[in-house]
Amino acid sequence: MALTWKRASLAFVVLMGIVSLFSDMTYEGARSITGQFLALLGASGATIGFISGFGEFIGYAIRLVSGYIGDRTKRYWTIIFFGYAVNLISVPLLALTKHWKTAALLIFTERLGKAIRTPIRDAMLSNATQEIGHGWGFGLHEFLDQLGALLGPLAVSLVLYFKYKYRICFLFLFIPAISALSALTLLRLQYPNPRELEKTSTELEIKGFSRTFWFYLFAVALIAISYIDFPLIAYHLDRINIASREQIPIFYAAAMGVSSVSALSFGYLFDRIGFFTTIIGFLMPIPFAPLIFLGNFYSALIGVVIWGIGIGAQESIMRATVAKMSPIYKRGSAYGIFHAWYGLFWFLGSTLMGVLYDTSTFILTTLSVLIQLTSIFVLAFIFYVTQKTKNNRVQSFQV
Numbered sequence: 001m002a003l004t005w006k007r008a009s010l011a012f013v014v015l016m017g018i019v020s021l022f023s024d025m026t027y028e029g030a031r032s033i034t035g036q037f038l039a040l041l042g043a044s045g046a047t048i049g050f051i052s053g054f055g056e057f058i059g060y061a062i063r064l065v066s067g068y069i070g071d072r073t074k075r076y077w078t079i080i081f082f083g084y085a086v087n088l089i090s091v092p093l094l095a096l097t098k099h100w101k102t103a104a105l106l107i108f109t110e111r112l113g114k115a116i117r118t119p120i121r122d123a124m125l126s127n128a129t130q131e132i133g134h135g136w137g138f139g140l141h142e143f144l145d146q147l148g149a150l151l152g153p154l155a156v157s158l159v160l161y162f163k164y165k166y167r168i169c170f171l172f173l174f175i176p177a178i179s180a181l182s183a184l185t186l187l188r189l190q191y192p193n194p195r196e197l198e199k200t201s202t203e204l205e206i207k208g209f210s211r212t213f214w215f216y217l218f219a220v221a222l223i224a225i226s227y228i229d230f231p232l233i234a235y236h237l238d239r240i241n242i243a244s245r246e247q248i249p250i251f252y253a254a255a256m257g258v259s260s261v262s263a264l265s266f267g268y269l270f271d272r273i274g275f276f277t278t279i280i281g282f283l284m285p286i287p288f289a290p291l292i293f294l295g296n297f298y299s300a301l302i303g304v305v306i307w308g309i310g311i312g313a314q315e316s317i318m319r320a321t322v323a324k325m326s327p328i329y330k331r332g333s334a335y336g337i338f339h340a341w342y343g344l345f346w347f348l349g350s351t352l353m354g355v356l357y358d359t360s361t362f363i364l365t366t367l368s369v370l371i372q373l374t375s376i377f378v379l380a381f382i383f384y385v386t387q388k389t390k391n392n393r394v395q396s397f398q399v
Contacts, residue, residue: 013141226369228292259311
């Protein structure tokens, strides 16, 4: 029975990963060229930074509402289908835009759709990953997710290689968008109630959010505000001719490729050594900004790869940590709070970094590094407190 339960849980994670693979092919393929496309339509560096940041803010802030509504109404599948539809169909519509303001509106709409469906998706995944390990389960999902994020930009780069315009790229991405919605329909038919995959206990049901959860959100905010969004990176690579328009999507694909492996590796480590994995995952990507913004072609490529390692680590262990810190009956709300908080500071950080880019790339990189280092100290403090609490409990039990 236990083996069957684990197989069912693993199958759910894999199927949801396939949905995410096609979804990421769609919007990450578009993401690899939106910075250049917005510039072509007349947007400045600061404008691109604001659009990217505000889009991410929408993509995270609304999650607070959708997660809460999901927990209250229990209409998880209705919410997730609506979110995926809005998220994916917005991408090919970019082919019809002729002004950066219209393109920005569609980017915001795409992020809105992602905001609506993500807390519900993560809550479902947290149900399924209890049996196979939260770190491994979220890492496996992120591996498939980032595989799509690798294939999407590569496909876009191939379209550009044959001298087609950006608009053709957006139209091409309609294919993985429909594939994602088809895979989601199959998942719904196979698993009408994913919550049944998680075994609960009375002790878990009476708990709310711990104090550690809120400290953790502070560290997450520091990472979000210091991590530079890829459209601004792409704008920089294009503006000073570090990479050609065909090479920039390949840079992004490389980042997504290492991100997928990073997510799987850090997810596995999380189940083995626990919260300390988070410190390692936040520490590794610190050099990315100087390498990208103060270097040449090769240092920028290395910087983008390191940036991707950080993305993969964060996407797997951040979500696994939330699952560990929250009860099942508040899981949608927990992911809503987490994503909204992360998105708020991603927006503030992206806007700040866009303004700083137009002022000084040296100041931009220095601030990014310093804030990331600060997050490490906060995580170390959380680790110290949790370890001390655990040791005290063991000593009390022995007495």
